[in-house]
Amino acid sequence: MRNLITGTAIVLALTACGSGEKTTTSIEKVSDKAAKIATAEASRSGPVATNAYFGDLHIHTKNSFDAYIFNVRSTPDDVYRFAKGETVRHPAGYDIKIWGEPLDFVAATDHGAYMGILPAMNDPEHPLSKTELAKGMFSQDTEAITAAFGKMGGSVRSGEPYPEIFDQALVDATWQSAIDAADRHYKPGKLTTFAAYEYTAVTQGKQTDNSFIGGNLHRNVVFEDSAPNRLFATLDSVNPEDLWDWMDGQRASGNDVIAIPHNSNVSDGEMFDLKTFDGSPITAAYSEQRIRNEPIVEMTQVKGTSETHPALSPNDEWADFEIYEYLLSSTVKSKINGSYVREALGRGLGIKKDTGVNPYKFGMIGASDSHVAGGAFDEKDYWSKVGILDATAEARGSVPPGGAKTWEGAELATHSEYWFSAWGASGLAAVWAPENTREAIFDGMQRKETYATSGPRIKVRMFGGYGYSADMLDSSDLVAKAYAGGVPMGGTLSGSDDAPNFLVWAARDPRSAPLQRVQMIKVWHDNGKVQEKLYDIACSDGGVPNPTTHRCPDNGASVDLTDCSYSSDAGDPELKTVWTDPDFDSAISASYYVRVLENPTCRWSTWDALKAGVPTNPALKKTLQERAYTSPIWYDAK
Numbered sequence: 032m033r034n035l036i037t038g039t040a041i042v043l044a045l046t047a048c049g050s051g052e053k054t055t056t057s058i059e060k061v062s063d064k065a066a067k068i069a070t071a072e073a074s075r076s077g078p079v080a081t082n083a084y085f086g087d088l089h090i091h092t093k094n095s096f097d098a099y100i101f102n103v104r105s106t107p108d109d110v111y112r113f114a115k116g117e118t119v120r121h122p123a124g125y126d127i128k129i130w131g132e133p134l135d136f137v138a139a140t141d142h143g144a145y146m147g148i149l150p151a152m153n154d155p156e157h158p159l160s161k162t163e164l165a166k167g168m169f170s171q172d173t174e175a176i177t178a179a180f181g182k183m184g185g186s187v188r189s190g191e192p193y194p195e196i197f198d199q200a201l202v203d204a205t206w207q208s209a210i211d212a213a214d215r216h217y218k219p220g221k222l223t224t225f226a227a228y229e230y231t232a233v234t235q236g237k238q239t240d241n242s243f244i245g246g247n248l249h250r251n252v253v254f255e256d257s258a259p260n261r262l263f264a265t266l267d268s269v270n271p272e273d274l275w276d277w278m279d280g281q282r283a284s285g286n287d288v289i290a291i292p293h294n295s296n297v298s299d300g301e302m303f304d305l306k307t308f309d310g311s312p313i314t315a316a317y318s319e320q321r322i323r324n325e326p327i328v329e330m331t332q333v334k335g336t337s338e339t340h341p342a343l344s345p346n347d348e349w350a351d352f353e354i355y356e357y358l359l360s361s362t363v364k365s366k367i368n369g370s371y372v373r374e375a376l377g378r379g380l381g382i383k384k385d386t387g388v389n390p391y392k393f394g395m396i397g398a399s400d401s402h403v404a405g406g407a408f409d410e411k412d413y414w415s416k417v418g419i420l421d422a423t424a425e426a427r428g429s430v431p432p433g434g435a436k437t438w439e440g441a442e443l444a445t446h447s448e449y450w451f452s453a454w455g456a457s458g459l460a461a462v463w464a465p466e467n468t469r470e471a472i473f474d475g476m477q478r479k480e481t482y483a484t485s486g487p488r489i490k491v492r493m494f495g496g497y498g499y500s501a502d503m504l505d506s507s508d509l510v511a512k513a514y515a516g517g518v519p520m521g522g523t524l525s526g527s528d529d530a531p532n533f534l535v536w537a538a539r540d541p542r543s544a545p546l547q548r549v550q551m552i553k554v555w556h557d558n559g560k561v562q563e564k565l566y567d568i569a570c571s572d573g574g575v576p577n578p579t580t581h582r583c584p585d586n587g588a589s590v591d592l593t594d595c596s597y598s599s600d601a602g603d604p605e606l607k608t609v610w611t612d613p614d615f616d617s618a619i620s621a622s623y624y625v626r627v628l629e630n631p632t633c634r635w636s637t638w639d640a641l642k643a644g645v646p647t648n649p650a651l652k653k654t655l656q657e658r659a660y661t662s663p664i665w666y667d668a669k
Contacts, residue, residue: 079514080463080480083490084472086136087114087406088227088460089251089293089332089398094141094205095229096183098402099149100168100176101418105404107139107209111216111224113405121403121414123422130409131488131542136462136472138227139209140251143264144187146228147205148196162195171419173446184243184360188233190269203261210258219468226258227251230290232269233359234299244361246299250274250290250325251398255473257286270308272317275324289476293329293398296337297358300369303378303391313382318390327394327476330372330483330660331458333416334400338626338660339373347565349550349628352655353455353485362449376554376622376663377561383620384556394479394521394662395624397458397486406459408486410655411595413456413635421451428452429639429648436645452651456635459484461659463492463519479521484659487543492536493520493625495664499532501609509536520624520662526669530615533664535568536607537627543657544629545602547571548583551610554663555621564614569606571630588630590654595633595641602630622663629657 091098092105102122109119114137118128151157152165159165168179186193206228213224234246248271252262263277271290278288295302307317330337335355344350356364368374372395379391399406400416407413415421424430428447431438443452461482462475475481482491492510496517503512513534518524524531539546549569555562567576570583577584588601612623631654633641640647647653 078465078474079511080465080475080519081510082464082467084135084223084462084464084467085488086134086223086460086462086472087399087401088136088138088225088253088291088396089140089229089329089400090138090404090406091141091229091400091402092139092404093150094147094209095402096142096145096149096187097180098141098418099153100179100183101402101420102171102176103402103404103418107141107212108216109404110137110139111212111222115222119404121422122418127403127405127407127414129405130412133222135467136223136225138213138225138251138253140227140229140253141209142187142231143206143228143252143262144231144266145183145192145197146202146262146264148198148201149183151198151201152196159196159198164193164196173420173444176420181242181360187231187265188235188243188245188269190265192266197266206262207260217469220466223467223469223472225253225255225469225473227253228262230263230271230274231265232271234301235269243359244363245359246301246365247294247297247359248292248302249294250292251329252278252288252290255287256469259284259286272308272320275320278324279320287473289327289473290325291327291329291396292325293332293400294334294337295328295370295372295375296335296340296355297365298370299358300366302370303372303375304369305378305382313386313390315386315388318382318386318388321390322388322392325393326479327396327481327662328372329398330395331397331455331485332400333406333454333457335453335455336457336485337370337372339371340367342367343371343374344563349626349656352658353457355453355455357449362445373552373554373563374561376624377556377563380554380620380622381556381559381561392665394476394481395483395660396460396476396481397483398460399458407456407635408459410456410486410633410635411638413638415451416454420446421454424639424643426451427636427639429636429651430643430645438646438649452636452648455485457485459486459488461488461490479662480519482520482659482661485657487540487629487657489540489543489546489627489629489657489659490538491625491627491659491661492534493661493664494518494534495522495524495531495623495666496534497524497527497529497531499534499609503534504536504607504609518664520664523665523667526617526667528617528669530611531666533610533623535610535625536605537569537625537659538605539603539629544597544632545571545588545604546606547586547588547602547628547630547656549606549608550626550628551623552626553612553621553623555619557619566610568610569608571603571606572601586630590631590633592633592637592647592653595638597630597632618668620668621666623666624663625661627659631656
């Protein structure tokens with residue numbers, strides 16, 4: 032570990048909404064902001080969030096070491112221009128523009144390690160261009176790009192910088208320019224921007240070479256408003272717990288901040304482990320610090336969806352959505368246990384039984400992880416992620432290589448077969464808030480009144496309480512009544528002899544397919560194991576869930592693969608219900624979250640093949656069901 036900046040411990044009263052549960056860490060300094068959040072969480076209702084805002088908090092520019100190697104030359108200003116709906120240039124030379132309306136909030140999140148170093152190495156006027164390491168670093172050849180990425184990635188993974196190119200002053204200046212760009216584009220009420228970066232930790236000791244191969248422990252670090260002059264990167268420490276110490280210190284200094292873990296699906300089982308980074312048992316203090324600094328996680332993005340895996344959820348027919356399983360920069364599959372959000376929700380409840388605190392009591396968001404200044408959220412207009420490497424349909428493995436018109440005898444490059452073809456057009460973050468400002472959006476993330484979508488702007492609300500009834504669903508003041516009578520997503524219900532009621536409402540994105548069903552996923556921990564159950568709770572086309580299977584009837588929706596048109600006579604624009612758990616046990620704590628499914632539509636790879644006039648890759652799924660995932664509501668047993 033190098034140059035560890037130890038933060039000053041502060042207190043946050045982690046009081047779950049309506050539960051009466053409270054744990055407190057040692058106190059040295061409490062910012063006004065921290066006190067405000069603690070007070071809001073202690074309230075049963077909290078702020079009335081009237082609007083759903085959509086954004087992306089995971090985007091890279093040329094200031095990221097990998098993006099520059101991938102021939103990306105976009106800037107943080109381009110990120111904000113793209114979010115506003117302006118056209119920007121893809122590194123392959125074509126124009127890209129956001130699908131649909133402009134975003135409501137956004138952040139450029141370049142890797143903190145070596146931020147801004149690679150552009151300097153490629154500048155003939157800069158001294159770093161004269162170093163030996165700069166030679167062969169910049170190319171348009173796939174193999175040369177891969178080699179350069181591995182060389183730089185190995186240093187990022189190990190936490191040991193190359194002394195000849197590491198320039199702290201240049202990193203600091205690049206970080207300041209990123210802060211300035213966010214401030215320059217911030218327009219309250221129209222576009223909310225955040226100063227942010229990526230902390231790029233990778234599991235250690237599992238490779239024999241100096242490469243980037245390993246389990247993903249990355250976090251995006253997002254500041255509410257003010258930000259420090261120097262960021263904390265993996266070249267300071269590869270241990271995420273040291274990042275949390277630094278964040279506590281920042282918060283105590285007045286810089287409120289959260290970290291958002293992402294791609295747990297390829298963390299090799301370590302993102303949601305049953306032990307700490309160094310293998311020690313998880314304690315209450317560890318859990319308090321983790322959930323204080325990481326209140327939300329990234330559920331879905333280009334490199335796969337982290338909800339669950341078919342091996343973990345064999346009774347979930349929709350568990351195989353955009354599964355990506357390979358460790359970073361490898362063809363080695365990640366360990367499944369410890370890598371997925373649904374299992375983590377149950378693990379957290381088990382840890383709470385032992386320590387009194389749940390480290391995995393987090394909300395959900397989505398993101399793109401675009402490295403080209405903006406996300407390809409639309410399946411029919413997909414430009415993938417990593418610069419020139421996956422800029423064409425052939426490079427992505429969605430059309431036959433070499434201009435062939437069939438897949439007979441086709442052999443894909445490793446990148447295409449194992450990585451790019453398995454990536455998805457995903458995703459978006461949604462936050463319920465009273466207004467589009469830094470304070471309101473950031474508060475919503477800390478409250479976990481957030482949800483994730485796989486790309487479409489589906490709207491979904493979820494409330495839990497003990498007095499909701501079906502006649503509320505058509506009330507003109509539904510939202511006010513829901514807040515007054517319970518808690519929104521991200522909240523906690525105190526134990527009761529009566530089963531809680533869940534009020535759920537979902538509305539389609541008018542630019543996407545109609546809704547097919549709304550599902551409730553219940554997760555708990557019992558008999559030493561994570562348990563789960565899936566219920567369809569609202570069905571389209573007047574359907575009613577089967578009382579035995581808890582599944583909706585098939586609504587008959589289909590896709591015409593000759594032109595990717597989908598059913599116009601099946602599915603609904605809106606679904607809503609009040610649901611009560613038929614298997615409720617007042618003695619067992621549980622988490623409940625909602626998943627909303629659209630009717631089937633064409634996957635991006637099918638669109639690619641259709642445009643090229645060739646058959647679809649037989650190894651890839653032809654259709655998918657876009658979806659949204661809410662943050663959970665927790666029930667604390669009596």
